[in-house]
Amino acid sequence: MTDHADAATLLTAPRVRALAEDLELRPTKQWGQNFVIDPNTVRKIVRLAGVGPDESVVEIGPGLGSLTLPLLEAAAHVTAVEIDARLATQLPLTVAELAPQLADRLRVVQQDAMTLTELADPQPTALVANLPYNVAVPVVLSFLERFPTLRRVLVMVQLEVAERLAAAPGSKIYGVPSVKSAWYADVRLADRVGRNVFWPAPKVDSGLVSMVLREPPSTSARREDVFACIDAAFAARRKTLRAALAGWAGSPVEAERMLRAAGVDPSLRGERLTVEQFAAIATQRIR
Template sequence: MVEQSGFLGAAQIRQIAADLGLRPTKQWGQNFVVDANTVKRIVRLAGVTADDSVVEVGPGLGSLTLALLPEAGHVTAVEVDPTLAQALPGTVGRLAPAYADRLTLVPADAMQVRELPDPQPTALVANLPYNVSVPVVLNFLEAFPTLERVLVMVQLEVAERLAAKPGSKAYGVPSVKAAWYAAVRLAGTVPRSVFWPVPNVESGLVLLERRAEPSTTATRRDVFTCIDAAFAQRRKTLRAALAGWAGSAPRAEECLRAAGIDHRTRGEQLGIDEFAAIAAARDTLPPPPSTNLC
């Protein structure tokens, strides 16, 4: 591991921010980690090795970046704040000069990133802005099939939703969509005290390990549209909730029957494979009769 002097402590982080004339903003969900043990824990739980090319979203002032660089073969840091993006290489050059050549900076909004320079990422490790955490994770899993695992720190409630299983209270759209790509589990919790400024919510670490996508004739887009419809009215039975998606309640019932699912079931009871089967079943039905407006 890098020597302790290579990590950023609370005083250093505040000094760097002051030198940049920067105050953390809610707009970009900036809460900087000021505890070296926390960033070391994140790197350890992510299982980062020299064979990994890591993408870090929102490196901020560089706390996690400095912990990743000695362990990974390469780190690509995606930062939307132009002030932070400009400052990061200098911070790495001062505190970890032996690893500066392992860093590539991409000044961009992670929500819009669909391509990255080589080497392509094998792991996403990040302290994600809470307001965009789920879309960022799903975007990167879709856009970068080379990603083998994801270890992110997010709002604890979001971590619990991502890792939730069918039938649980937290289970919902993020849970099912994440399961399309990966096996997901809650990897731990993080106290508020490790952040500056201190957030109003608890944080959690969630680990996603890539697995084969469900075997289905339906496209991912079709399956995700089915999931959205099912949870838009989650208290309704699937026969009712999927009526608009299928074309009518009777057609929804046909899809469910073809997929081997009781039409009285609710979406919160189904896993990703069952949603994939429902979406595939719709493709086997004849098109609904068109409405003649003449």
């Protein structure tokens, strides 16, 4: 579907600032608005996302359209979810001006991504976004839960958040986001991004997180039960699992029984366990 004739004119720093001025827009910290002003960066994001010409992409927080334009080139369809009414109204106009031949591939949904529960067809196969730092983890996990058609995710987030999402068991930064994202996908840090590609420039660097969806661990426990076990283990991450899971299991003795039945040493801490081990523990609770 995509060829060189479909190439869009991408947003440069002067264009981004001009659009913002026309809209009398001042980027807000409340909505984490840092707009990408470097065309090379958005090209890289689309390339690393591996979006194909038959795919439907959901983009969260498209802003002024820096990433939307190359996504429209690469994909069959893009649904852009934008909370800011001015930006949601402007985005189709920007696409119509800079890439009119791609305009019919775009659908804009003006809504808070955290409250979005369904999308009209075509259902998304990929999530690609420059996410606000303050809601990145809950937004990603909620979309993974709500949209089972997703096959891949590529999001730009604060570097520290990116490293936490991609952390492996045993790492000091391995925690709840690491384990829960691993329930859905193979997760890795795909690249690092400097501050100068944004306007306004944030005070921290960013990272690109790649997720390739796969089947969750084999377990008879519900996802909610596994996640409750994970939450309990990391709520007191300095405690042994026997102690940390006591409330969740009903007692320290019951926690130890479940841990041993799952083949897990009760003296370990949660940061040592894989998502498969948490699933095995949760399975014991329903027996």
